[in-house]
Amino acid sequence: MTARSAPDRLLSVLAAFDHEHPALCLTDISRRAGLTLTTAHRLVAALTGWGALERDPDGVYHVGLRLWEIAALAPRGLALRQIALPYLEDLYEATHENVQLAVRDGSEVVYIEWISGRSAVGVHIRVGARWPLHATGVGLALLAHADTAFQEEYCAGPLTSFTPYTITDPARLRRVLAEVRRSGVAVSDRQVTDDALSVAADVRGPGGAVVAAVSVVVPQQAAQVPVLAPAVRLAARGISRALGWQPERTP
Structure with missing residues (x-):
């Protein structure tokens, strides 16, 4: 099996979220993204630090406002x-x-x-x-x-x-x-x-x-x-x- 690149793994974390799954714990992100828990933890931490994800007091992750800011620039959005x-x-x-x-x-x-x-x-x-x-x-x-x-x-x-x-x-x-x-x-x-x-x-x-x-x-x-x-x-x-x-x- 071909190893997935770092950008592919980052995108797979973001793709784990959808309208049916707007809030996910780290284990769910790991499973839905097809990543090991260790890799998911590292990528989620990076995305959270940048603002793409946000973590609530219960340890559940949501899509962050930084992504909304970027998406607002889309001419078709x-x-x-x-x-x-x-x-x-x-x-x-x-x-x-x-x-x-x-x-x-x-x-x-x-x-x-x-x-x-x-x-x-x-x-x-x-x-x-x-x-x-x-x-x-x-x-x-x-x-x-x-x-x-x-x-x-x-x-x-x-x-x-x-x-x-x-x-x-x-x-x-x-x-x-x-x-x-x-x-x-x-x-x-x-x-x-x-x-x-x-x-x-x-x-x-x-x-x-x-x-x-x-x-x-x-x-x-x-x-x-x-x-x-x-x-x-x-x-x-x-x-x-x-x-x-x-x-x-x-x-």
Whole structure:
């Protein structure tokens, strides 16, 4: 077995933390990172000293604020969120439903902002959550505008199913993506949960490339897509303009 480099071992310690495991003791870190306890102890001490990890009075480790400071510099993270937030708030005020902003990372969508009301339909979403592209409205909006080679590779599957309504047929997914490009909105109907529908639109950067997607998620039984679509498109266009997009320059 090839020995892992020091950077690989450091990254494996950080990768031990996720949304299901936000707090870990040293033994858990060692196990999840695949490291000996001695090596884990040394690396955790270094990361804690730098501020990447923090240790509470019970000896449990959490992700440190130093990492948050670094992550805030990501152009597709906090910076994009800050520009988009006024438009997301406007969309929320118009609907009082779940409003989301997401970006694509490989074959997944990553949520970087989420606004929800007390009476909004329940969703399996939080900031930082990941979902396959084909199962969500924002994911479909992003996939529809990815390059053709990536789309073909993704459509070839496997396409994970979450409900009986999740798109798992490659030919059907291709048709849906074509409709997204034609209409300017993506609709995900009960694909993640059987009681929710989302309507999404793409967000463009200065050069016209799609950099994010915005969506609203509503109860499926009360969904009025023709009413929601213009509001979502308006929010997406507002964010795009704030990012420097000019329609006449879009390819």
